[in-house]
Amino acid sequence: MINVKNLFHSYNKDGKFAVKDVSFEVKEGEIFGFLGPSGAGKSTTQNILTGLLQLQQGEVSVVGYDVKTISNKMFNQIGMSFEQSNVYSKMTAKENLDFYRKLFDVETREPEELLELVGLGDKANIRAGEFSKGMKHRLTFARSMINNPRLWFLDEPTTGLDPAIASEIKDIIREENKKGVTIFLTTHNMHIADELCDRVAFIVDGEIKLIDSPRNLKLQYGNKLVEVEYIKEGETIKETLSTIQEEDIKQLQDIIGKYEVQTMHTKEATLEEIFIKVTGRGLE
Structure with a gap:
């Protein structure tokens, strides 16, 4: 689902790289954790994979498409839940999802169904600007599912959520994965990674230090x-x-x-x- 070879990225093109010679692959149907502290290169890599940053150096393919020449067909097959919510404040929750679903050329899910799924069913007709930070985060999460993505990018999916709601979000992630959805999880929260991920990559200072399953890492290093x-x-x-x-x-x-x-x-x-x-x- 994802193939990355010798990826480099420099924001100032001054020889200082935010991502240095990164290579990895994500297999279809797995939950892959991309783990590291703030400034490690997680967001840079993710933004290149999702087309938000232009590829500078290396080879990257996502759901079979080369990110050098991104097409709408690729976006039809991926979903993205951002850590920082970016919903339209003057629109209601339902209006946000209705607007977003029109951007896709594939069959989409019903907004009411998704809002119910993330615990916002009774907030469908309330403007997003009146939502708390956690509610906006859940709306962003719901929006990322609307096009039935084959590949789902999740950036800190439980940030700012109380434990009960965070548990529900993790259950949704597991259920979507059971349906065959491949998940690329970006986080610095090792607990959620341990609970959910089939394999994890440790990235620090723009370089991947290792890739393995949480179980193997515990057996090897624990x-x-x-x-x-x-x-x-x-x-x-x-x-x-x-x-x-x-x-x-x-x-x-x-x-x-x-x-x-x-x-x-x-x-x-x-x-x-x-x-x-x-x-x-x-x-x-």
Whole structure:
């Protein structure tokens, strides 16, 4: 669905690159996370993929179309939900979607259906200018689905949403993916990436550091530890032991054999901890 080879981009054309020799591919039907801190090159790459920035150097194809010669046929097949909402304030929610659907040459979804889906069904006839930031974000999210995109670009899709609504948005993403929609998720939120993504790319200072599945990254970079609580001489003892160091393995076997174990579970590193370990950078 997406093929990128040796992508470079400089805003001032002064030899300083916002994106440096970036190469990756996104397979049909997967959720691909593009992860990094602010200023890492996420938005620059995404804007080139969606035609908002002109390709300077490299090869990029999106849903089979070369972005050097973008056509309306490509836009018919992609959807884009921006982090910063850009709805028309003087139009109602329904009017916003009615206007946008006319831009496409393909069958579109009904505005009422989409507004209901994102929890704005009772706000259809209210001007978007009266919406809160979170409501505008949901309207932008709904709008990105109106043309039934094969490839769906999501930029920080849960930003500014309360936990309950964010959970609903994640459920919608999962359901659309089950229908075969390929998703390119741009975020610095490692929790949503861990929950949703089949594979992730870590990008820092315009360069991709690695690409892999969250599971593989945890197995490769995560600490192989087990936390065990047990009763010893009437006291509850809690220990964290390695599952690969012989001394700790023997100690764990002794605990299981001699004492009453109350709880025992493995401990894995978070995606955020792995990102910091791999890149040496935080996410802010």
